[in-house]
Amino acid sequence: MKKVRMALLVTLVLMVFAFPAPGAEERTLNLSTLAPLTTIDPHATSNIQDIIFHRQIFEPLFFQNEATGKYEPRVAESYSISDDNLTYTFNIRKGIKFHNGEALKADDVVFSLNRALKSSKVRSYLASVAEVKALDDYTVTIRLGQPNAAFLNSQNMIMILSRKEVEEQGDEFGTKLTLAGTGPFYLTSLQHDVEWTCAAFADYYRGAAAIKKLHYVPITEASAGLIAFESGELDWYIAPIANWDALTNNPKYRTELVTANHISYVAVNYEHPPLNDDNIRLAIAYAIDKDAMNIACYDGNAVNADFMAPPENTGAPTKGVVYNYDPEKAREYVKKSAFPNGTKIGIINCSAGGYFEKMAQVLQSNLADIGLICDINRLDSATNLEMARNQKYDLLCTGLSPYGDYESLRMYSYTKMKGAYMVKYEGEKFDYKTMDDLWDAGIATTDLGERETIYSRLSDWIAGTATLLPIFHKVQPYAWTPNLVVPVNYPNYPQVYEWSWAKK
């Protein structure tokens, strides 16, 4: 009897602890990232999980809205471009305060941009910048070495920091609590790999955020994250697609599928025989069943891709050379090639753990259907990347996130960017100079129509080589509690500032 009573008591205590009842006003928003924070120095990371969080506390000069593609003023109120397209003049917003309470001045902007220029992690965004100068406390000019139509897009990736704060922390900046940002939230506690918290910045120039407190935890295991979300430990979560149907059919949750700014593709190394045979590459291009890949990876919820960038990206082509699933045509190309049915065409590389290994398996099956045999090499992501860079692959299943402008794909093919490309076009096989010239031309003009024409030609050139084969744009299965009002779910970077608690 005594034991039973004791057990009841313990259960009761546990339940009380498990369901804390916070006041509605001060309710904390619980969020998660898919990986621990590596740093909170926005100039010292190119990791998307870091950036998703950094965007809540730091801001660039101009912000590109992912949903509309438009640029919105943040640290800078307005900008002007010189006639030669080489000088950008930014008018800094007056009265902006850093989280430490100090006013933001042009000097901080210059400092931040120069700091970014020295960082191996982000300086590629500013590759065209020749000089950054403050004209006065609220005007900054940036002079480019050559015209760059995508400059506004790339400056969107560079956050403005408080010079004083950064210099005071020195080498330790990024590893500890900092108030160097101007964003709607500021850090209140920080344990990179356990949890970190933020509070709404009262002096934020667009008005303080509706949600006052944020709490982040890193959850690397998707199924664990989902359980955490369902048991109320998280308010908003990027759910695993396998559980999507159950979530959408559950009235306890709000859900939305948003197409990510992302392209999953297959790269073909044309230098490795028999992949150097044009007919074999075309056969591969026609053999790929994008629908099957979509079903295997995203239950058919992803958006099949015709081109290497989502249509929302500035300058992204909407028509041109497209390969669609046609096994008959694929077999014809195999027949036309110098290789018999059952030819081994090499190994498909992919990184372990994500959906790329699913793509690889469907690809292998698709190719087997048309009589091309290949193996799969599942590698840890670092090794996979290293092998891809060094062209040590035959076929590669991978993906990338453009920044919102077709130009951001340049680094994956432009031959002058040594080592960055996924397919190395430099060589005898293709007229790669034409491609390089098109990339250069694409940013030399700010005229959008002109750019689109150039990128269409570029897209066709690349498609013509049948070396970069777009598959689909993945989706973000967002789920959140009905207590939370989320006006817009963005493709990649959530804007927590826009969110609020539902009124009872």
Place this chain on the structure above:
Amino acid sequence: MKARTENMQTDAPLLSVKNLSVEYRTDLETVRAVNGIGFSLRKGETLGLVGETGAGKTTTALACMGLLPEATGHVACGTIELEGENLLELPESEMRKVRGERIAMIFQDPMTSLNPVMSVDEQIAEALELHNEDNKTARQIQERVDEVLLMVGIPASRKHDYPHQFSGGMKQRVVIAMALACEPTLLIADEPTTALDVTIQAQVINMIRGLRDRLGTAMIMITHDLGIVAQTCDNVAVMYAGRLIEVGRAADVFLPAGSVGSVNSIEHHPYTAGLFGSIPSLRDRARRLTPIPGLMPDPTNLPKGCGFAPRCLQKTPLCDEESPCAYGSGAHRVRCHLFAERDGWRKEDE
């Protein structure tokens, strides 16, 4: 100290084993280790239980202690009466009171029969604490520990030592001290010296003998060393393949075959004769050692007739057919067909 010596040699037996059979049963086979043996022992008396390895001596001792391996060992029939009380019918809780207090046992190998992680005084004191009917205080128990240690010749200064710090002979002394701590009425010594050096053997046997005489304890001395039997025992029982084939006073059994004074040419079971024949005699240098040929029968598959028949040089056709019954002459008893028609021997009741 209770005056036990007074009761010596009274007629009522202290221990009486009747028709005892023990089997070991596993799912593989049934080992009939002891087959209908009977013997009795009076207070203060010493019985020597002699036989080859595997003859069933230790099994008999364990049956008396109620320590047959639980899962397999099993008394098939018979009784073991201690002072008129059938031990086989006692519940385990009562049996625990018998063990250590009334019957104590010294095991064969002193190296392994002491717990290596307890000091010797703890182990001796434990026996006393388990049978502490007169509510001795901790101090009295410690005094008694010192006393018994001294009795076996170990200085009290070493009582906190652990078994590994003692030599083999010393360990056996500790085991003996432990067995005698509660002054049992019966001590079973199972080959107490087999594992010891020859020089130590004599010391230990002398000590056991001395203590037995001093305390008046009855004793069953299990051994295959006939020398020890001769030195210590009043009575001798020879065991072969789970049966007692010859029982008698030491003088009867030890009387050499064909020696002066015997009426018949054969006074012993052929096995006993062989056993004694295999010992070189100091008196008779010319005689060669004559080991008994062959092996003991497989206890899982005992022969139909006499267990010794396959090895017996004097075997008759009857020996293979029928198990012999016991024939007695005075206190001397032999289980062999050869004695059926012999003068002075008559068939004994089982």
Place this chain on the structure above:
Amino acid sequence: MAVAGVSTFNSTQEEVLIFKKESRWKEVIRRLKKDRLAMLGLAVVCAMILFALLADAIVPYSVALKMNLKLKLALPSWAGGPAGYWFGCDGYGRDLFARCLHGSRVSLLIGFATSFATLAVGSLLGALVGYVGGRLDDLVMRALDIFSAIPSTLFAMAVVAAMGPGIVNICIAISLTNIPGFVRIVRSSVLNVAEQEYIEAARAGGASIPYILVKHVLPNTVGTLIVQTTANVASMILTAATLSFLGLGINPPQPEWGALVSEGKEFLRTAPHLILFPGVMICVASFSMSVLGDGLRDALDPRLRN
């Protein structure tokens, strides 16, 4: 008199021992046969090996690879799924039964190959250092100390990462992590055996070290080795499964139980049969190997039984 008595009986005892030694293996097998649980384990292990060997005759390997995305996550046929798919279909609409069946090939291969590799290297090295002793013993044992101070999963991970995936590399990595423990076991039992008199006798007879090791020392540690090896098979299958879970298993689409379980992980809540069937396979294999190992240990060391 006393001396002679003892010696006589001892000579008889020795005869008994020799008599017993000749039939030792027969006896072990006889005892094992009587152990019903161990025999069940043996039967299951044999059946699994048989199924693995005959896998192609039962269901061709191509069936295990054949995708049909219309049948993604289809339920087993007896639970309302499409006919002919006894275990249902995986996330690519492949026949899960065929994948489990063909997966047994790889899993059992990894289990047995690594165990035997560990057995071979571990016992030779253990016997050598145990027997030779001295500086060699010190050197090897200190080197092994270094190996065993690294967590085995992490070590296996690092080795696979360095050498790349693939069955052979995984087997090497798993074996490497298990060898130190095995060497220790063999070494200590060799140290026990080496003290026995018959080894002295062989030595005195001028036999060479390798000869003594192979002819005298190893056969006498065979019991320990067998028991340890059977226990290892089960744990190696599990280690391979763990590596699969960490993304370092064999390359897809080749089926392997651990890989099947970790592939099924994401569907645990929507299609639990994906994890159930290979999970049960691992369980059954490891269970039957373990009871077989236990039975062998009992049969080899009858003291432990009753």
Place this chain on the structure above:
Amino acid sequence: MHRFIFKRLLMMIPIVIGVSFLIFVIIDMIPGDPGSNLLGAGARQEDIDMLNEELGYNRPLLQRYGKYMYDALFRFDLGKSYATKKPVVTEISNRLPISLTVAFNAILFSLVFGVPLGVLSAVKQNTLFDRIPTGLALLLAAQPAFLIGLLLMLIFSLRLGWFPANGIASWKSYVMPMIALGLPYGGRQLRFTRSSMLETIRQDYVRTAKAKGATARLVIWKHAMKNALLPVITVAGNSFGILIGGAIATETLFGLPGLGSFIVAGIKQKDVPVVTGGIIVFAVVFSFVILAVDLSYAFVDPRIRAKYSGRRG
């Protein structure tokens, strides 16, 4: 005894040197470099080279190793993580207590249910009391850790809401990892206890104790247990050592920032200081655990105590 401990502590130095060298070599064999890993796809070679230069990764292996060991042994500095730039010592000192807590709880749990059940099944050998726990133990030991963890989460976090699925917010966060790890290890512990106990209760001294008239309970818990404990301690110690760095799947699943997942992340990113530092710390902790196991042997068994203190000079 002091000498013995001192000797064992000294022996850790070659182990640390050996372990770190082994790790340096293995990591060097993994294709790729930290620069390209950290910068990700689409990074330019010049940026990668610059980052590798900053990290000091462009220098030859032996030179890097030499500097690392010099710093480690004489300055107790294990370098900075390539990825987070935080000192490895700080990172580890944040994570080690978590790993220790998890491992300790799990082992305690495994002992609490493994040892008594193991004793029970040994004492009641070949009965249902033996077969059910042993069968259960075999079954548990054959489960991948993540499976038990996920099922626990579904039950205790989702259905019952008793324990959080993620994080280390309070003591409650440690309950499910403890069970998830403790169950399979408890299964192992059960089997070891059982066989150790079986061996022990057949020893002559147990029979001696029975001959003294001791009760079955006294015989088992006083005489047999202390002797049967040695293998149990060894297994517990080894498992504890392994769990400190080896509970990777569980750490990942429950979002515990422990040593194991730290090292795994390091291996994936070729973060040499993280991997080497993590494994050195693990090796040292492991050596301490083994030392503690050996010392507890001495505590339990006077023969071993004598052996340790007997080694003078």
